[in-house]
Amino acid sequence: MEIRTMSPSSLSNLPTLPSMSFNHRQKPQPPAHTSSRRRMLYISCAEGGSRTKRPTTDDYHGTLRALNSKGRFPRKSLGQHYMLNSDINEQLAGVAAVEEGDVVLEIGPGTGSLTNVLLNSGAFVLAVEKDKHMAALVSERFSSTGKLKILTEDILKCHVRSHMLSLVESLKQMDHETRNAKVVANIPFNISTDVIKQLLPMGDIFSEVVLLLQEETALRLVESSLRTSEYRPINIFVNFYSDPEYKFKVPRTHFFPQPNVDAAVVSFKLKLQTEYPKVLSSKSFFSMVNSGFNEKRKMLRKSLQHICTSSEIEEALTSLGLPVTARPEELTLDDFVKLHNLIAKE
Numbered sequence: 001m002e003i004r005t006m007s008p009s010s011l012s013n014l015p016t017l018p019s020m021s022f023n024h025r026q027k028p029q030p031p032a033h034t035s036s037r038r039r040m041l042y043i044s045c046a047e048g049g050s051r052t053k054r055p056t057t058d059d060y061h062g063t064l065r066a067l068n069s070k071g072r073f074p075r076k077s078l079g080q081h082y083m084l085n086s087d088i089n090e091q092l093a094g095v096a097a098v099e100e101g102d103v104v105l106e107i108g109p110g111t112g113s114l115t116n117v118l119l120n121s122g123a124f125v126l127a128v129e130k131d132k133h134m135a136a137l138v139s140e141r142f143s144s145t146g147k148l149k150i151l152t153e154d155i156l157k158c159h160v161r162s163h164m165l166s167l168v169e170s171l172k173q174m175d176h177e178t179r180n181a182k183v184v185a186n187i188p189f190n191i192s193t194d195v196i197k198q199l200l201p202m203g204d205i206f207s208e209v210v211l212l213l214q215e216e217t218a219l220r221l222v223e224s225s226l227r228t229s230e231y232r233p234i235n236i237f238v239n240f241y242s243d244p245e246y247k248f249k250v251p252r253t254h255f256f257p258q259p260n261v262d263a264a265v266v267s268f269k270l271k272l273q274t275e276y277p278k279v280l281s282s283k284s285f286f287s288m289v290n291s292g293f294n295e296k297r298k299m300l301r302k303s304l305q306h307i308c309t310s311s312e313i314e315e316a317l318t319s320l321g322l323p324v325t326a327r328p329e330e331l332t333l334d335d336f337v338k339l340h341n342l343i344a345k346e
């Protein structure tokens with residue numbers, strides 16, 4: 001696997017996107033789509049040349065059985081909404097074109113329904129699960145594959161880079177051919193902004209990040225237009241580090257327990273460092289973007305006065321063909337980059 005080169009940067013001051021509300025006390029009801037069919041999936045375990053077929057179920061009943069086996073009930077604090085439709089897991093893996101030899105980071109494997117599909121596609125999986133009971137469940141479920149490494153950790157505190165590099169290194173030593181590294185995950189909606197901030201600058205490690213997000217978040221990240229209240233620093237950040245694409249909607253009925261909102265799949269194709277917009281310093285660039293948006297109704301010639309004088313800002317805006325009264329929501333990523341390079345002091 002090629003590890004791409006980049007310099008890590010961070011954006012500390014981004015607003016948190018809204019989290020969803022959900023009802024974890026609802027009485028479990030089998031969703032309509034699972035009542036008539038129970039998909040039996042078979043995972044191929046190719047180890048030492050032998051091939052075994054292991055039946056697994058990842059529908060409503062399978063999920064309940066898996067939870068019962070550990071005496072667990074979904075925890076709201078951990079955003080535990082389990083995917084009941086294996087077709088959607090297949091489509092998630094399909095969006096990332098997961099194939100034999102890929103190394104996939106999965107965040108929050110839960111009962112392992114997506115893990116199953118990823119392993120079945122021939123990937124090596126590094127799964128990070130905060131809930132120790134679910135980590136134990138997934139670890140037991142796939143122990144025979146030899147292709148899953150599970151870390152019982154909070155993804156937001158996890159040293160993803162070093163774990164990925166050491167996994168790839170150990171796979172190399174075992175003579176495994178590895179190809180691309182990707183992220184494919186159905187993550188808790190309430191940590192999605194933090195996960196995005198953590199992963200998108202890792203274009204040297206991952207070629208693509210495919211996430212199942214709250215639909216409203218997905219739309220805000222990918223489709224927010226200039227001059228709307230949805231246009232925020234996170235949009236500048238996402239487009240700085242990646243090419244995002246909204247893939248498809250996932251209705252709430254496919255999860256247990258059912259959330260109060262729908263979900264959607266987004267793919268972020270990560271840029272290499274050489275493809276990032278050229279800024280003097282990404283830290284001071286994002287600090288300028290955040291300052292501009294801190295007081296959204298303020299004109300940039302006022303909100304950026306800590307960087308230079310308002311007449312210097314006006315001059316820079318004019319040279320970019322923007323009005324001297326421009327507000328942050330009127331500037332594209334490219335405008336912000338040019339403005340930064342004109343007014344930022346080295």
Ligand SMILES: C[S@@+](CC[C@H](N)C(=O)[O-])C[C@H]1O[C@@H](n2cnc3c(N)ncnc32)[C@H](O)[C@@H]1O
Binds near residue numbers: 113134189
């Ligand atoms: C939305 S569920 C998805 C479960 C499974 N991937 C599926 O599709 O059914 C989110 C999973 O993330 C786990 N989780 C929650 N917070 C986490 C964190 N900070 N780090 C790692 N895993 C976390 C939860 O325990 C849960 O298993």
